[in-house]
Structures are given as C-alpha cells and as structure tokens.
Amino acid sequence: MESKRHPAAVAIGASHIPSEATRERAEGFKNQGNEALKEHKLALAVEYYTTAIELYPTAIYHANRAAAHIKMESYGSALKDATEAISLDPAYIKAYYRRASANLPLGHLKDALRDYRTVVKMKPSSAEAKSKLKLCEQLIRQAAFADAIQSERNRPLSETIDVNSMVVDATYDGPHLPQTLTSEFMVQVLDHFKRGKLLHRKYVIQILVAIKTLFASLPSLLRIPLEKHENARITVCGDTHGIHTQRQFYDVCNIFEMNGLPSEKNPYLFNGDFVDRGSFSLEVVLTLFIMKLTFPRHVHLLRGNHESKNMNKIYGFEGEVKHKYDDVVMTLFSEVFNWLPLAACIEEKVVVVHGGLFHQDGVTLADIEKINRNREPPEAGLMSDLMWSDPQPFPGRGPSKRGIGLSFGPDITKAFLAHNNLVRSHEVKDEGYLVEHDEKCITVFSAPNYCDQMGNKGAFIHFYKDLKPKFKQFTAVEHPPIRPMAYAGNMGGLFGL
Known part of the structure; x- marks a missing residue:
C-alpha cells in the first residue's frame, strides 16, 4: 500500500x-x-x-x-x-x-x-x-x-579445454556434429531445438571453440560486399534477444521461413542482442553460431550490449546456460562474446551498429576497425558508444537515458555518415523499425511482441544493389505456453507500484 x-x-x-x-x-x-x-x-x-x-x-x-x-x-x-x-x-x-x-x-x-x-x-x-x-x-x-582466476590463468579456457576426452553417450538422440558443417546439419539442429531438446555438451563446446577462433580472426568493423549478380541482397535483422522465450525462438524460425535460410545467395547480418530475458536464448545463439560456421562469408553477427557478463548475470542468460549445461559452457560463451565484431559497413556505404555514435567528432571507420574489443564493454569510449548510444530528435549530443553512451542528434548523424545510411537496433519499435534523422538513421527491431508483452511488430531490412532499405514487417507466431524470463531476476518494483 x-x-x-x-x-x-x-x-x-x-x-x-x-x-x-x-x-x-x-x-x-x-x-x-x-x-x-x-x-x-x-x-x-x-x-x-x-x-x-x-x-x-x-x-x-x-x-x-x-x-x-x-x-x-x-x-x-x-x-x-x-x-x-x-x-x-x-x-x-x-x-x-x-x-x-x-x-x-x-x-x-x-x-x-x-x-x-x-x-x-x-x-x-x-x-x-x-x-x-x-x-x-x-x-x-x-x-x-x-x-583473480583470470590473473592466474595464462591462457583462456577455450585454448586449454580437452574436448577429445569428452564422450557422447549412447542415449543421446540428437544430431551429431559433422567434421564440416552443412545446411542439412543446420536444419537438423533447428528441428531438434523446436522439439525442446538440447545439443550434447561436447558439441556445444566444440561449436564455441570454433566460433571463437573465427571471430578472433575478424576485425572490429566488418566490410561486407554484396554479390555481383543483379538481384544480390543482404537481410539485416535487429535485436533477436527478443528471442527471449520459446515463442520468440519460433519467431526467428519464422524469419527464415519467410526469407529463406542463410546461404551463399541469401546472406544475413544480425545486429546484436541475441540473448537474455528468456528461457531459450541458448538455442537462439547456438543456431546463429552454427549458421555463421556453416556460411562464414554470408552470415554476419555483431555484438550488442546484452552480450556481456554483467547483463547475462542479471537478465537470465547465465542462469539459463548453467541450468542447461554448466559454468564451463558459460565461460566459453563469455570468451566468444568478447570477440564479436562491433560494427559493419555494407558496400562501403551503409554502416550498421547496435547502438549508435560517439561522444567526439571525427571518428572514422578505420578507428572502429582498430578497436581492441577482446574485453567486457567499458563504461566509456568508442566501444561503449557503439553498443549503448541512441538517437535523439534534436541537434547535438545529450546524456544517455541508459546511463551509458549518449544521445546523438541528426546533425551528429549527418556529420558521421557524410550522406550515407546508418542502421541500428537496440530499441523496441511498435512497427519493428523507425526511420529518422532525415532518413539517415534507421532503427530495426526483429523481436515481435517483445517479451510476450509489448504487442510490437518485428521487422527486417533488405538491401539490394541500390542500397535503399526495403522493410519486411511480421507479427509474432504461436508458441507453446512456456513462461518467459524463467532464468532472469525480477527487475521490477518492490511490492508493486
């Protein structure tokens, strides 16, 4: 009362x-x-x-x-x-x-x-x-x-873990990890997850070790060309950490049903926030990692602010991973997240970031490309701004409503882009996307009915050779009646309002 x-x-x-x-x-x-x-x-x-x-x-x-x-x-x-x-x-x-x-x-x-x-x-x-x-x-x-442990450990866990000694027991009835990942294995994994089952722990660890090696070989800024043929395109998806519940795992499957599975002719860019706030984030992020390993040049993943230890502890991903596997698997996920690229540039014209722009003027793509990202997100600096900032409707820079990063106006966007486009995620939008800053800044959010509560649409963007965004909206699909946020702490108010 x-x-x-x-x-x-x-x-x-x-x-x-x-x-x-x-x-x-x-x-x-x-x-x-x-x-x-x-x-x-x-x-x-x-x-x-x-x-x-x-x-x-x-x-x-x-x-x-x-x-x-x-x-x-x-x-x-x-x-x-x-x-x-x-x-x-x-x-x-x-x-x-x-x-x-x-x-x-x-x-x-x-x-x-x-x-x-x-x-x-x-x-x-x-x-x-x-x-x-x-x-x-x-x-x-x-x-x-x-x-203390990290200071004592000379090498990360991913470089010392003995995967070969792990045994896949005979009772395991899921897909087995092939030496070379294929589209068929990708489809088998999706079907396995839809039936509410897990991959064997050994295979998960092998996937995480392999994807960390792949991410570590990439720069902090990805430069993504389109294919040479006339109808070449790339699909850009926003937050899928909106895949917080099993329903939103089905929503991701729905994206692939509408738009096709990733392939050499159907590339994707996922713009961060793959995990947290739900009970099936692990299945979602593993699906994306498998797709990246299967099509390394045609599936691109960027880091969001939820790919971090602190957010994972509070918003449920750590609890989910430890419930389904153990501390070892969670440690490997944290290592992988630290190597996720921070931004992408499509055809040298469209810049894609999870959050937004910077506290200072004059930041170049080369500056982003050289960011030392193998760490937890700092409270300030280029890396923090990329993951946390948000646009504002009025000119200039302002304090961040999030407490990290900043709010940046249309003049800041125009100065950075020099008449190019900016694509970002990071915020729920009722229609799944929002175009602002004189059509130079787009926010895209690919999680419909966010957390089973918000009633918003989801969206993704197609970029063809002309690089004009073409939006595809969608609504949430039916799902089993499973409670969201099962592994997240209550972030609401004490004793109600």
Whole structure:
C-alpha cells in the first residue's frame, strides 16, 4: 500500500503545496500511468507519470516513473528519478529499491549494494529485498573471484579445454556434429531445438571453440560486399534477444521461413542482442553460431550490449546456460562474446551498429576497425558508444537515458555518415523499425511482441544493389505456453507500484 501522506511536502514546503484539485488530477495521471505500466505500454506510462510530476512532484510519482524507465532499459533516467524521489522523501523505501535496480545492470554494484542494504534495514521482513541484496553481494564476490582466476590463468579456457576426452553417450538422440558443417546439419539442429531438446555438451563446446577462433580472426568493423549478380541482397535483422522465450525462438524460425535460410545467395547480418530475458536464448545463439560456421562469408553477427557478463548475470542468460549445461559452457560463451565484431559497413556505404555514435567528432571507420574489443564493454569510449548510444530528435549530443553512451542528434548523424545510411537496433519499435534523422538513421527491431508483452511488430531490412532499405514487417507466431524470463531476476518494483 502506498503512503497516504504527501512526501513532496518535505521538499516543497507547506506554502507551495498545490491545491487539492491539482493533487487529485496528478493522482489520476499517476493511476493511468500504473495501468499503462501493467499493460506494458511503457512510453505511455512515462508520459502519464511525467504529467503527474509536472502537476505535483512527489516521491511516489518519480519512483513509479523510474520503474517504467527500468523496464525500458533507460537506466540513466531511472537513476535520476529514483534519486529525486529520495531527495523528496528519504523514507520512501521503493525509491532506494528502484535506484539499486537501475545501478545493478549498469555494473555499479557497490552503489546498488548500498541501496539494497538500506532497503533491507528499512524492511527487514522482505524476502524480495534480502534476495536482491544476496544477489548483489554474490555478483561482487564473483567479479572479484573471476579477476583473480583470470590473473592466474595464462591462457583462456577455450585454448586449454580437452574436448577429445569428452564422450557422447549412447542415449543421446540428437544430431551429431559433422567434421564440416552443412545446411542439412543446420536444419537438423533447428528441428531438434523446436522439439525442446538440447545439443550434447561436447558439441556445444566444440561449436564455441570454433566460433571463437573465427571471430578472433575478424576485425572490429566488418566490410561486407554484396554479390555481383543483379538481384544480390543482404537481410539485416535487429535485436533477436527478443528471442527471449520459446515463442520468440519460433519467431526467428519464422524469419527464415519467410526469407529463406542463410546461404551463399541469401546472406544475413544480425545486429546484436541475441540473448537474455528468456528461457531459450541458448538455442537462439547456438543456431546463429552454427549458421555463421556453416556460411562464414554470408552470415554476419555483431555484438550488442546484452552480450556481456554483467547483463547475462542479471537478465537470465547465465542462469539459463548453467541450468542447461554448466559454468564451463558459460565461460566459453563469455570468451566468444568478447570477440564479436562491433560494427559493419555494407558496400562501403551503409554502416550498421547496435547502438549508435560517439561522444567526439571525427571518428572514422578505420578507428572502429582498430578497436581492441577482446574485453567486457567499458563504461566509456568508442566501444561503449557503439553498443549503448541512441538517437535523439534534436541537434547535438545529450546524456544517455541508459546511463551509458549518449544521445546523438541528426546533425551528429549527418556529420558521421557524410550522406550515407546508418542502421541500428537496440530499441523496441511498435512497427519493428523507425526511420529518422532525415532518413539517415534507421532503427530495426526483429523481436515481435517483445517479451510476450509489448504487442510490437518485428521487422527486417533488405538491401539490394541500390542500397535503399526495403522493410519486411511480421507479427509474432504461436508458441507453446512456456513462461518467459524463467532464468532472469525480477527487475521490477518492490511490492508493486
């Protein structure tokens, strides 16, 4: 239950409290925001909360808007709202919880720990708060342990693991990994995953070791030519970490049914965020890795902000991998993710990135190509900007709503592209794509009905020789009734809104 008092009075002062009628209007907009949030209409919820705040800025309204921002992965905006809520009412427990929940995915573990401790102190009976505190403490210990192990280990696990000693037991009834990957094996794997079955652990490890070697041989910027024939094209797909549930695994299969499986004549570029937030991310990312190994020159994969240890711990991929396999497989995935390329350039004209552009002017494709990417994403720099930034409608650069990267305007896009196109992913769009910045910036999102909740369409883009984008929209397909987010922690609010 929410407090019946008006916490903003602490900061505003009694003489400046709005009239009762104004407060009632603000409360009405807050209630509409709560309903929109429950219906997963996140942008609309933010609008309602913003109107309520403009009428009467209370801790409750700011904390509720922080909850909406967290669900939108706008962690920077959530931090501002939660901090403002605390300044308005230092006793409002949900504000500390929301601030901790925004700091956690950003990797600000000590800041999150401090707020979770405050929440537990204020509400010692809350099992949810204690669970979050325990998770944060565990993440800090794991980070310290991983650093210690890495400093002692001279070579990465992928270079020392003994795959040959592993035995495929006779009870395994799935496809067997051939010496040379083929389209037939690719189809067998898809069918195996559709039936809810896993590949043998040995084969998964072999695939991860092979794909890491392949990625490590590539530059940070891929330069992708189109084939020479008249109808040559490439298909660009946005976030498939939208493949968060088994339903969205079926949505990926639906893309291939509509557009054909990858081949020499049907190349694909997948623009990051393959994992997290669901229960079948492992099947999705393994499918893409197998396709890349089968057609190394015609399947291209870029890194998104969810291909990182911290996001995988919080949003479910690590839990999923450890449930289905073990720590060894997860360590190998982390090594592979560190070698994923960061950007691509099609026909030297269309630049594809997961996030966006940079804090500084004058960045060239050659600068991107030379980025040392074999690491976890840093909090600042070219690599961070490529994975986290977002476009804004007005000129210039602004702070990132996510807390990492920046917001960049149409003038920044124009200066970087010099009259070329930019393709990005990173954000849910109702129609599956959005064209902005004087048609120089396209956001494409290939996960329909995101997380089984958002109701958005998915889309992918065809680029032919003229390099004019041609969009293909699609909706979610039917799937078995399996709960999404089975391995992810609850990133929502304490005790509801």
